[in-house]
Amino acid sequence: MIEVNNLVKKYGDHTAVDHLSFKIEKGKIYGFLGPNGAGKSTTMNMITGYIASTEGTVTIDGHDILDEPEEAKKCIGYLPEQPPLYFDMTVLEYMKFVADLKKIPKDKKASMIEEVMDMVKISDMRNRLIKNLSKGYRQRVGLAEAIMGYPEVIILDEPTVGLDPKQIIEIRTLIKNLKKKHTVILSSHILSEVSAVCDYVLIISHGKLVASDTPENLGKLAEGSNTLDMLIKGDKTAIEQGLKEIEGIDTVSLKHDDKQNLWNVNISTEEQNDVRESVFYKMAQLNCPIYEMKSKKVSLEEIFLELTASDKPVSEVSESAEEEIHNSGDDDKIKTEAVEKDTQKKDEGGKES
Numbered sequence: 438m439i440e441v442n443n444l445v446k447k448y449g450d451h452t453a454v455d456h457l458s459f460k461i462e463k464g465k466i467y468g469f470l471g472p473n474g475a476g477k478s479t480t481m482n483m484i485t486g487y488i489a490s491t492e493g494t495v496t497i498d499g500h501d502i503l504d505e506p507e508e509a510k511k512c513i514g515y516l517p518e519q520p521p522l523y524f525d526m527t528v529l530e531y532m533k534f535v536a537d538l539k540k541i542p543k544d545k546k547a548s549m550i551e552e553v554m555d556m557v558k559i560s561d562m563r564n565r566l567i568k569n570l571s572k573g574y575r576q577r578v579g580l581a582e583a584i585m586g587y588p589e590v591i592i593l594d595e596p597t598v599g600l601d602p603k604q605i606i607e608i609r610t611l612i613k614n615l616k617k618k619h620t621v622i623l624s625s626h627i628l629s630e631v632s633a634v635c636d637y638v639l640i641i642s643h644g645k646l647v648a649s650d651t652p653e654n655l656g657k658l659a660e661g662s663n664t665l666d667m668l669i670k671g672d673k674t675a676i677e678q679g680l681k682e683i684e685g686i687d688t689v690s691l692k693h694d695d696k697q698n699l700w701n702v703n704i705s706t707e708e709q710n711d712v713r714e715s716v717f718y719k720m721a722q723l724n725c726p727i728y729e730m731k732s733k734k735v736s737l738e739e740i741f742l743e744l745t746a747s748d749k750p751v752s753e754v755s756e757s758a759e760e761e762i763h764n765s766g767d768d769d770k771i772k773t774e775a776v777e778k779d780t781q782k783k784d785e786g787g788k789e790s
């Protein structure tokens with residue numbers, strides 16, 4: 438349906454989108470997930486032909502967006518982050534204007550306008566000037582514009598930004614219903630949003646694709662590992678060796694806590710492996726007292742933060758699995774190896790690019 442190949446966008450020296458490649462299949466909801474400035478809007482603007490790419494191609498239903506813009510754009514409805522609405526028009530006037538722009542045949546125009554207004558629940562506002570609408574209703578008008586003509590692909594840039602919780606639920610339900618007839622791509626910086634709505638998630642960081650999978654698999658990734666943070670007294674090599682002998686431990690990392698003269702030890706395990714007792718007896722056997730032990734589940738949020746904290750794509754990150762990165766929020770360092778190993782596993786299984 439849509440093929441994005443090695444897409445690059447540079448603004449001067451700054452690379453906003455860095456060799457992105459992926460495929461979008463029919464009839465699914467795809468989510469672009471990434472922190473602010475990750476390159477989501479820039480990517481969407483290139484897919485929809487709003488801006489030209491520096492390098493790479495976008496093909497929609499076999500039509501290159503730059504070589505055959507008219508053919509390619511016919512397949513797309515786009516809701517940009519800030520919908521370009523005419524504030525001095527009423528909702529109905531604007532819908533008629535959009536229908537004309539999209540060359541909806543005269544005999545279908547009135548019924549399609551009614552249908553679309555009904556879908557996004559703006560029929561009651563038909564005679565209200567757009568400038569007098571609330572943010573939520575303006576967003577719906579923008580959505581109606583994207584849906585008008587029932588294009589095969591509907592692209593929505595941060596569709597729920599600035600809406601209240603009730604409006605967010607309504608818009609999400611509407612997006613889910615669109616899936617019946619359309620392919621939907623939406624962007625968001627909110628993890629729970631894409632998990633709730635999307636069939637497939639593409640995580641973007643610093644303009645690069647760092648992971649892509651179903652929310653279920655990303656969820657499994659989060660469920661797949663536990664960490665144990667400990668403070669242990671004793672010889673570094675003895676502690677390290679002892680822990681490595683315990684079955685079920687994937688990674689071990691040690692950092693000296695100079696203040697307490699103890700080792701700050703972090704280990705990761707598969708979720709089903711509870712190694713706390715084994716660690717206790719092993720350290721007792723080695724005369725290395727444990728001062729503190731905290732068991733922690735890696736959350737999906739943490740994985741998202743880790744993936745987007747690094748400016749390397751997963752493939753590169755995996756190569757440097759020994760690297761340690763800061764766990765957000767505290768000074769503990771956690772090994773990314775388990776996460777990366779899982780990401781790699783998942784990447785091999787489900788990556789579309």
Ligand SMILES: Nc1ncnc2c1ncn2[C@@H]1O[C@H](COP(=O)(O)OP(=O)(O)OP(=O)(O)O)[C@@H](O)[C@H]1O
Binds near residue numbers: 451453472518626
């Ligand atoms: N016209 C422009 N000129 C220069 N830099 C730009 C331009 N547009 C975007 N950028 C930069 O490109 C990067 C990606 O921006 P983009 O808007 O695509 O990110 P985003 O993921 O959509 O973020 P947000 O969620 O905040 O909208 C940012 O660093 C941004 O500052």
